Amino acid sequence: MGIRKQSRTQYTPFLRHAITLADVPVFELPARLAFPNPALAEPSGLLAVGGDLSPQRLLLAYANGIFPWYETPPIRWWSPPVRPVLDPAQIHVPRSLSKVLRRGTFDIRLDNDCAAVIAACAEPRDEMGGTWITPEMQAAYLQLHELGFVHSAEAWQAGQLCGGLYGVALGGTFFGESMFAKCADASKAAFVVLCQQLARWGFELVDCQVSNPHTARFGTTEISREEFLERIAALVERPTRRGRWRLSD
Numbered sequence: 001m002g003i004r005k006q007s008r009t010q011y012t013p014f015l016r017h018a019i020t021l022a023d024v025p026v027f028e029l030p031a032r033l034a035f036p037n038p039a040l041a042e043p044s045g046l047l048a049v050g051g052d053l054s055p056q057r058l059l060l061a062y063a064n065g066i067f068p069w070y071e072t073p074p075i076r077w078w079s080p081p082v083r084p085v086l087d088p089a090q091i092h093v094p095r096s097l098s099k100v101l102r103r104g105t106f107d108i109r110l111d112n113d114c115a116a117v118i119a120a121c122a123e124p125r126d127e128m129g130g131t132w133i134t135p136e137m138q139a140a141y142l143q144l145h146e147l148g149f150v151h152s153a154e155a156w157q158a159g160q161l162c163g164g165l166y167g168v169a170l171g172g173t174f175f176g177e178s179m180f181a182k183c184a185d186a187s188k189a190a191f192v193v194l195c196q197q198l199a200r201w202g203f204e205l206v207d208c209q210v211s212n213p214h215t216a217r218f219g220t221t222e223i224s225r226e227e228f229l230e231r232i233a234a235l236v237e238r239p240t241r242r243g244r245w246r247l248s249d
Helices: 012-017 055-063 095-103 114-121 133-147 184-202 225-235
Strands: 020-022 024-028 045-050 077-079 080-085 107-109 149-157 159-171 173-179 205-207 221-224
Touching: 020 149, 055 133, 055 159, 080 225, 107 184, 114 133, 114 149, 114 159, 114 173, 133 149, 133 159, 149 173, 149 184, 159 184, 173 184, 205 225, 221 225
Parallel strands: 024 045, 173 205
Antiparallel strands: 020 024, 045 077, 080 205, 080 221, 107 149, 149 159, 159 173
């Protein structure tokens, strides 16, 4: 299964599909596989609604700097004006976390139980009990995992999954989706080990989607949407490391 970029001429038909969602004009996706120009997104980053979560559409979205994020239908597609990114070879590891890694507090694994990681990330984290990782989203990303595009990094302790993260890999870019932790430092340890492995494999960019304190501590840099799209344009054209991942030297 391949991925493809869109030319500017493919964006024009979307001018006929503008609709209003919560008093904000956005684009409604047609049945065909295509997306509006990300530069046309609202200031919030909301670009379009509708479509589906098929592997083909999801891969096309990521290749064009777009990702789905919603709790209730319709599907909402986003391309934020600012993206926090990280060069995995330049990750900053806090001293306290370095000690955790040296002690071997966690057994870090890749793709050992991606389904469990996605399910744990989907657990509600607030009093309202909401989650954007709906059953449909879980099924979609598990399908991408089976196709070799979605991968998980996991922190295990005494045979129990303590934390981890998952994301989409295309060419030389890893698009982070979500992370969870059931004990201190678990997800952070998994993230560091994953980035170190990505660097050994020649990955040049980790997309963290939305800025937050958890990823900022590792040295993320905020760049504009335009720069982000320029940087991933060539990276996603590289061969994608598909299949089940394992830690290696």
